[in-house]
Amino acid sequence: MNILDLLPGQRIIPLVVLDRAEDAIPLARALLAGGITVMEVAFRSEAAADGIDQLRDLPGLVVGAGTVTSAAQVDQAAKAGARFLVSPGTSEPVVARAAALGLPLLPGVATASEIIRAVDLEMNVVKLFPASVLGGQGAVKALSAAFPAVQFVPTGGIGPANASEYLALRGVAAVGGSWITPAGLVRSGKFAEITRLAGEAIRIASGAQP
Numbered sequence: 001m002n003i004l005d006l007l008p009g010q011r012i013i014p015l016v017v018l019d020r021a022e023d024a025i026p027l028a029r030a031l032l033a034g035g036i037t038v039m040e041v042a043f044r045s046e047a048a049a050d051g052i053d054q055l056r057d058l059p060g061l062v063v064g065a066g067t068v069t070s071a072a073q074v075d076q077a078a079k080a081g082a083r084f085l086v087s088p089g090t091s092e093p094v095v096a097r098a099a100a101l102g103l104p105l106l107p108g109v110a111t112a113s114e115i116i117r118a119v120d121l122e123m124n125v126v127k128l129f130p131a132s133v134l135g136g137q138g139a140v141k142a143l144s145a146a147f148p149a150v151q152f153v154p155t156g157g158i159g160p161a162n163a164s165e166y167l168a169l170r171g172v173a174a175v176g177g178s179w180i181t182p183a184g185l186v187r188s189g190k191f192a193e194i195t196r197l198a199g200e201a202i203r204i205a206s207g208a209q210p
């Protein structure tokens with residue numbers, strides 16, 4: 001299955017770093033209340049796999065694992081119940097293991113050579129990371145012009161001020177990032193603010209069809 005099939009028209013992938021697995025459910029409910037039905041839990045904290053496991057049966061939510069950088073983490077994510085995987089780079093062992101398990105994967109790229117390698121591995125939807133550092137919308141335009149059959153999900157440095165500009169670019173399927181779920185808000189239990197940010201993101205995305 002293509003990873004884009006899991007994004008029901010909302011074109012936003014919020015990335016979450018969970019300090020505590022018990023924050024997973026209230027955080028997911030806050031996103032759902034704002035209209036976001038997908039959540040990427042990054043393997044950047046001890047709580048990630050537990051958090052995914054808590055979310056695997058939450059009605060209406062599609063939970064995935066982010067920052068997946070090894071085949072062992074693919075297995076860990078699958079066991080926890082992740083329905084998709086995101087990686088900051090493109091690793092052949094990760095691609096192979098995800099394919100073997102039938103899990104949609106969004107691999108990361110930062111250069112033309114990396115895009116060629118991803119396409120060689122039959123990955124035509126890629127995360128462009130870190131988008132703002134690579135040159136922002138200029139980088140997306142240049143790479144998308146060179147690779148018209150590739151769909152990009154820019155992440156890194158995206159927020160309410162620039163998400164609509166990225167989403168309006170040809171070749172951009174969705175955007176991702178942590179701005180909707182900042183660790184500080186999660187840690188302090190400010191879930192109403194997360195619902196507000198989610199609603200704002202959905203409004204931005206729905207007004208920015210290319």
Ligand code: 3PG
Pocket residue numbers: 015088129155156157158176177178179
């Ligand atoms: C990612 O891996 O997608 C990034 O860490 C997200 O970047 P951001 O925190 O700047 O949104």
